[in-house]
Amino acid sequence: MSIEYPSSLSDDQWRLLRRLIPPAKLRGRKRIDRRQIVDAILYWCRTGCQWRLLPDCFPNWNTVYGVYRAWRIDGTWQRIHDRLREKVRRKEGRKPTPTAAIIDSQSIRSAEGGELRGYDAAKRITGRKRHILVDTLGLVMVVVVHSADLQDYEGAHLVLENIRQKFRRLRVIFADSIYGRADLPEFLKQWYRVILQTVKRPVEAEGFVVLPKRWIVERTFAWLGKFRRLSKDYERLTQNSETVIRIAMIQFMLNRLEK
Incomplete structure (x- = not known):
């Protein structure tokens, strides 16, 4: 079951974002749709709910949190944020x-x-x-x-x-x-x-x-x-505090790029 929330990615936003996220591992358990995971993280950031209170339409909260944490540790959120900032600046005619x-x-x-x-x-x-x-x-x-x-x-x-x-x-x-x-x-x-x-x-x-x-x-x-x-x-952890700010700005910049 898939439900769209105001925080959910549009098709254009997902096409832009998926180029910036690490590729899924080919081995291991059945792969979960990365878009659903990102939508769950954006929902968590926008609504302020606890991880365990994510709606059932999203993947299991433990899986979502695991991806969020892994991307914080390996710097993925930072890289996505910086690339989107450069794209917004170029769209506005800036260096x-x-x-x-x-x-x-x-x-x-x-x-x-x-x-x-x-x-x-x-x-x-x-x-x-x-x-x-x-x-x-x-x-x-x-x-x-x-x-x-x-x-x-x-x-x-x-x-x-x-x-x-x-x-x-x-x-x-x-x-x-x-x-x-x-x-x-x-x-x-x-x-x-x-x-x-x-x-x-x-x-x-x-x-x-x-x-x-x-x-x-x-x-x-x-x-x-x-x-x-x-x-x-x-x-x-203050690292998590900083990451939440980056995720909020990622969603803001994605909305700005779509206009």
């Missing part, structure tokens, strides 16, 4: 990698305990921080999930340590004023040849103000908020 980016973090409550939890005194939240670097289209370039008690300018080092290898064209990063502390701009300029430009809130402004460039990363957090699995941090 595959950007020259400008925006960085920010989001403190989120942790529901399951697990590793790397802390208290963010500014937000009064016990949990973790989702630290992301996005391009000017709002597409995620790098995501790192760490303890909420880590300051933004400290967590930025975890986000930016690999940009030299993956994003050689990157020249400027826009950020909140807190990223200007602890000599972070000087460090980036010396070791990464990247300018960190802080976007400050106008002194005379009152209430909500749309700040140049910084609104782009806030919009990305709003996109992620549409996925119920991301309403809190339900994962025990």
Whole structure:
């Protein structure tokens, strides 16, 4: 029995995605339709249900989770995410990698305990921080999930340590004023040849103000908020937390490519 949900892949999306996933093993048990497995993972991410509560129309939850975990460990989710980001950028008339980016973090409550939890005194939240670097289209370039008690300018080092290898064209990063502390701009300029430009809130402004460039990363957090699995941090491992964000963006980018 096959039931289509709003999160299910269309035929065009599946044709695009199946080229990016590892081929199924020829030996062993009877092969299960990979499309059904991917649909189950997207359903899990969109609805926020537990693995054991996947509807019966999907393959056994243990099989679905096994594929999800294997693809996390071997880097498949990361590769799919990066390839789709490049495709979206090309569709928008951009180069595959950007020259400008925006960085920010989001403190989120942790529901399951697990590793790397802390208290963010500014937000009064016990949990973790989702630290992301996005391009000017709002597409995620790098995501790192760490303890909420880590300051933004400290967590930025975890986000930016690999940009030299993956994003050689990157020249400027826009950020909140807190990223200007602890000599972070000087460090980036010396070791990464990247300018960190802080976007400050106008002194005379009152209430909500749309700040140049910084609104782009806030919009990305709003996109992620549409996925119920991301309403809190339900994962025990931060690697799983990062993978859920990539899966959410994969579904978002597939929808964008189909338009």
